[in-house]
Amino acid sequence: MQKDIHDRNSNSPSGAGGYSNLIATLALAKASFRSIMRSPSAVVFTLAFPLIFILVFGFLGGGGTRIDVGVTPGADVNNPVMGMLEKTGMIRLVKDKSKAEFDKLLEKGNVDAMIDVHRKVNSAAYSVNVVYTSASRDKGGILKSVLNNIFYDKTLKPTVAEIKESTITGREYKTIDFILPGQLGFSLLSTGVFGTAFVFLSLRQTLVIKRFFATPVKRSSIVIGEGIARIGFALIGALFIILIGHFFFGFTLVHGALTVVNMLILATLGVIVFMGFGFIISGIAKNESMVPPISNIVTLPQFLLSGTFFSIEAFPSWLQPISRALPLTYLNDAMRKVAFEGLGLWDVKFQIMILLLWGIGIYAVAVKVFKWE
Amino acid sequence: METKKAIISVKNLVKKYDDFVAVQGLSFEVYEHEIFGLLGPNGAGKTTTLEIIETLRDKTSGEIIVNGFSVDKQPQDIKQIIGVQLQAAGYYPNLNLIELIELFAGLYGASIKPMEMLEKVNLQDKAKAKYKALSGGQKQRFSIATTLINQPKIIFLDEPTTGLDPQARRNLWDLIIEIRNAGTTVVITTHYMDEAEQLCDRVAFVERGQIIALDTPDNLIDKLVSSGFERKKEVKKANLEDVFINLTGQEWRE
Numbered sequence: 001m002q003k004d005i006h007d008r009n010s011n012s013p014s015g016a017g018g019y020s021n022l023i024a025t026l027a028l029a030k031a032s033f034r035s036i037m038r039s040p041s042a043v044v045f046t047l048a049f050p051l052i053f054i055l056v057f058g059f060l061g062g063g064g065t066r067i068d069v070g071v072t073p074g075a076d077v078n079n080p081v082m083g084m085l086e087k088t089g090m091i092r093l094v095k096d097k098s099k100a101e102f103d104k105l106l107e108k109g110n111v112d113a114m115i116d117v118h119r120k121v122n123s124a125a126y127s128v129n130v131v132y133t134s135a136s137r138d139k140g141g142i143l144k145s146v147l148n149n150i151f152y153d154k155t156l157k158p159t160v161a162e163i164k165e166s167t168i169t170g171r172e173y174k175t176i177d178f179i180l181p182g183q184l185g186f187s188l189l190s191t192g193v194f195g196t197a198f199v200f201l202s203l204r205q206t207l208v209i210k211r212f213f214a215t216p217v218k219r220s221s222i223v224i225g226e227g228i229a230r231i232g233f234a235l236i237g238a239l240f241i242i243l244i245g246h247f248f249f250g251f252t253l254v255h256g257a258l259t260v261v262n263m264l265i266l267a268t269l270g271v272i273v274f275m276g277f278g279f280i281i282s283g284i285a286k287n288e289s290m291v292p293p294i295s296n297i298v299t300l301p302q303f304l305l306s307g308t309f310f311s312i313e314a315f316p317s318w319l320q321p322i323s324r325a326l327p328l329t330y331l332n333d334a335m336r337k338v339a340f341e342g343l344g345l346w347d348v349k350f351q352i353m354i355l356l357l358w359g360i361g362i363y364a365v366a367v368k369v370f371k372w373e
Numbered sequence: 374m375e376t377k378k379a380i381i382s383v384k385n386l387v388k389k390y391d392d393f394v395a396v397q398g399l400s401f402e403v404y405e406h407e408i409f410g411l412l413g414p415n416g417a418g419k420t421t422t423l424e425i426i427e428t429l430r431d432k433t434s435g436e437i438i439v440n441g442f443s444v445d446k447q448p449q450d451i452k453q454i455i456g457v458q459l460q461a462a463g464y465y466p467n468l469n470l471i472e473l474i475e476l477f478a479g480l481y482g483a484s485i486k487p488m489e490m491l492e493k494v495n496l497q498d499k500a501k502a503k504y505k506a507l508s509g510g511q512k513q514r515f516s517i518a519t520t521l522i523n524q525p526k527i528i529f530l531d532e533p534t535t536g537l538d539p540q541a542r543r544n545l546w547d548l549i550i551e552i553r554n555a556g557t558t559v560v561i562t563t564h565y566m567d568e569a570e571q572l573c574d575r576v577a578f579v580e581r582g583q584i585i586a587l588d589t590p591d592n593l594i595d596k597l598v599s600s601g602f603e604r605k606k607e608v609k610k611a612n613l614e615d616v617f618i619n620l621t622g623q624e625w626r627e
Contacts, residue, residue, distance in 0.1 A: 019453065019482045027479020035467040206463030214427055214457035215480040215523075216449050 024217045028225025029232075036195065036233045045190040046237040050183035054245060057179040067139045067146075070094045070102045072116035072129070081117050081126055084150045091146065109135030113143050138314070177252050180245040181335035182308035184238055184263075185328050188270045189299055191234045196278025197291050199226060200370075204282070209372060219372070227275065234271040235264055254342030262338045262345055266352075270331040273355055276362030283369035302328035327358040380405045380527060380558050381426060386435035388421050388582075395421045397582040399435070403527075408549065408559040410573035412566070418582040419562045420460060423529050426560075427457050440526055453481075456520025456528035456557075458513075460535075464504040470515060471500045474522065481523035494518040494548060510541030517548060527558040534568060539617055546572050567614070570594075 036042045069091050071077060077095070085091045094102075094111055105111040113136070116129040130147065132140035203209045212222060242260055245251030253259040277298045285291050305312070305319065306328035312320055323329050334351035337343045345352065381403035388396040396418045403409040411419045424430040426437055428448040437444040439451045464473050474487035491497045494514040499507060507515060513533050520528045530549070534542045542565075549572060553559050563569055569576050570590045577587040586593060 019449075023482055024480050027476050030479075031465050031468055031472065031476040034472060035465060038467040202466065206466075207459055207461065208463050208465055210429060211457070211459055211462045211464075211519075212480060213429055214452065214455070214459070215477065216452040216482070217480045 019216050021218055021221050024215075025221040025225045025228070028217070028222060029228040032199070032226050032229035033232055035199075036229060041198075042191065042195055042233065045194060046187050046234065047240060049190070050187040050237075050241055051244065053183050054176070054180055054241070054249065057175050067091050067112045067143050068094055068110065069143065070097065070105065070111040070114045072102070072114055073097070073099055075116045076118055076126075079117050079119065079126055081128060081150065082115075085115075085146070088146055088150075091143070106131070106133045107135060109133060112136040112139040174250060174252065176245055176249040177340045178311070178336070179309070180241065180249075180251050181263075181339055182306075182332050184241050184267065184335060185270065185306070185332045186299075186303055186308050187237055187241065188234055188267055188331070189274050189302060189328055191230065191237065192271045192274025193277045193281065193295050193298055194291070195230055195233075196226070196275045197281035197285065197295055198288070199230075200279065200282035201285055201288060201291060204371060204373065205287070213372075227272070230275060231268055231271055235267060238264060238267040252340050254340065259339055259342065263335060265345060266331065266334050266338065266348075269352065269355055269359075270327075273327055273331075273359040273362060276359060276366050279366035279370050280362065283366070283371045302326050305329070307332045327355055330354045330358075378405045379403065380440055381560070382436075382438045383422070383426065384436045386422065386425065386437065387433045388418070388425060388430070389433045395582055396425075396432075399579070399582070399584055401577050401584055401587055403558060403560055404575075405558055406553065406556060407574040408553050408561060408572055410569045410576035411560065411562045411579055412564075412569055412576050413579035415564075417579045419579050420531055422579070423531055423560065423562065427455060427529055428452060429457075453523065454526045456523065456525035458516045458520050458528070458530045458533060460531040462516070464515075464519075467503070469501050469503055470496060473504065473515075474518065477519050477522045483523045485522055490518050490522060491515075493521060508541075510537050510544065513537065513541075513545060514548065517545075517552070521552070521557075525557060527560065528552065530559065530561045532562055532564065534563060534565065539614055540621070540623065542568070543618070543623070 067090055069085070071082075071093050076082075082093065086093060093115075094105075097105070102111060102114060106114060111133070113133065114131040116131075118127050118129075119125075120127050128147070130143070132143070200209075209222065239260070242251065242253070242263060246253055277295075281291060281294050281298070285294055301322075302308075305315070305323045306326045307323065308328070312323040312329060315323060330351040334348040334355075337348050337351075338345070379402040383402070384400050386396050386399040387394070399418070399422060411422065413419055421430065425432045426439060426444065428444060428451050432444070440454050442450040442454075444451065465476060468476065470491060471487045474485075474490050478485050478487070488497060488500060491500055494517055496507075496511060496514055496518065499511060499515075504512065504515060517528070517530065517533065520530075533549075534545055537545065546568065549559055549561070561573065573590060575587065575589050576593070578585050588596075
């Protein structure tokens with residue numbers, strides 16, 4: 001692209017009478033932005049889809065995962081362990097059922113685990129007996145972590161607990177904290193890929209670009225103008241998603257506005273990288289009906305494998321290297337670290353670097369396959 | 374037509390595609406303030422020639438000077454002083470006419486009032502309409518409006534009247550003559566000989582990438598008549614189109 005930009009249009013940059021590339025670029029950005037805002041598909045992909053997912057997940061868990069834990073009949077209910085479990089908000093204790101009933105529920109996975117707490121003989125410590133079920137392994141895993149967490153809590157001392165598993169970071173991790181960055185990443189991916197591919201293909205096919213070439217506008221102005229509009233739209237969408245997530249679903253923004261700014265900077269980087277896919281697709285697609293299938297080849301694997309819905313640690317080990325090769329994985333990862341762990345941009349430099357490498361690779365291909373006419 | 378100063382000069386223009394020679398050695402001049410017609414069948418090389426002059430296409434060889442600027446060396450200067458209407462070109466999606474004019478004003482770096490541009494082509498009532506929603510004649514009028522934004526010295530119109538009804542066609546002729554009278558040189562291609570006869574000061578016939586005749590319509594007709602040509606049918610004082618216009622009225626149908 002760059003080469004082409006210079007071969008034909010660079011002879012007299014200011015032209016006769018002080019032609020302004022800036023004005024031309026901004027005029028294009030304005031036109032493109034207006035057009036995007038009126039395009040139903042852009043609004044649906046960027047805003048509606050992610051918001052629907054956020055709504056669904058937001059309400060599903062009431063703001064978090066819920067684990068049903070049966071209390072073994074006859075267990076000591078009035079002890080600090082039970083109290084702490086209830087306080088986490090994640091665990092619902094199921095009482096007043098017989099052993100036989102519990103066994104059935106456990107088998108079906110309707111109850112995720114059984115817990116039995118007894119004060120140890122001649123000791124201030126408690127003995128905690130937990131039975132997990134293979135019908136609900138994932139929630140069992142979460143419960144394990146929660147228990148770990150509780151036993152390391154200072155207020156429970158001098159409780160003695162025989163736990164051998166490692167600890168998790170002790171911050172309240174809500175479903176929204178995981179889902180929102182993933183949805184945000186996916187929103188940026190689809191805006192970048194679908195939007196860019198469709199716009200440039202249709203501008204090329206309807207000879208809009210050819211008509212532009214009959215004006216003194218530079219090729220770089222066309223690309224940059226489109227880019228500004230697309231990034232602007234994506235950032236408005238991102239801000240909207242973050243704010244709705246924060247105010248309605250309690251999405252964690254550790255450092256408030258600063259975190260939002262950091263997320264928007266990451267979003268900008270992400271959408272620029274993803275637009276590269278769009279440029280490539282607009283170059284190789286022969287017509288508009290070829291755009292969705294090719295775009296889906298790019299977006300779907302990332303949608304599923306880049307930790308949009310599930311942590312990639314949950315994937316089988318043979319799948320994880322694939323996940324770790326995808327750019328969206330690193331954008332999601334960086335977003336979560338910035339939003340939830342409160343890290344700065346410098347702390348996620350590794351993720352940013354991988355995204356930049358992807359960007360360089362994608363644009364190297366885009367320059368080769370992009371078509372103006 | 375006393376001052377015959379060439380504003381476009383094309384010398385030995387050749388355009389070769391891989392295995393096909395679209396234009397083979399075209400030479401002609403377009404004078405200032407005239408309406409110049411490029412006539413010929415489809416595939417004769419009219420559009421290719423226009424697009425090379427418009428700096429949209431590279432040529433294989435030959436020399437083209439537009440208003441003193443070389444197509445090779447000063448394409449940006451040429452773009453500044455020409456207005457281009459492409460055959461079947463679309464416009465940026467989802468924008469209304471005013472917004473499209475604003476966009477082109479930005480692309481040309483021209484400061485104009487969008488509404489005034491639309492008034493020039495009598496589309497002020499359609500200011501908030503989308504390009505797609507316009508009728509054929511309105512679309513062509515709008516295209517012509519976009520060619521006038523940078524107050525060009527020359528405008529190129531590629532088959533502007535193809536597919537229009539007789540009223541819209543005549544209405545477009547009036548507009549083109551108006552533009553010429555305001556001092557703009559017009560280069561036009563068409564398939565309609567009646568149109569060329571009415572509209573063009575001079576016409577060039579292009580066939581297989583070569584010019585086979587170039588003169589005023591009057592001279593070309595006189596030459597043919599003097600060679601002994603006669604129409605098979607007696608010429609009447611009116612034709613069927615006159616009947617059509619007479620019956621359906623002159624006013625615009627849009």
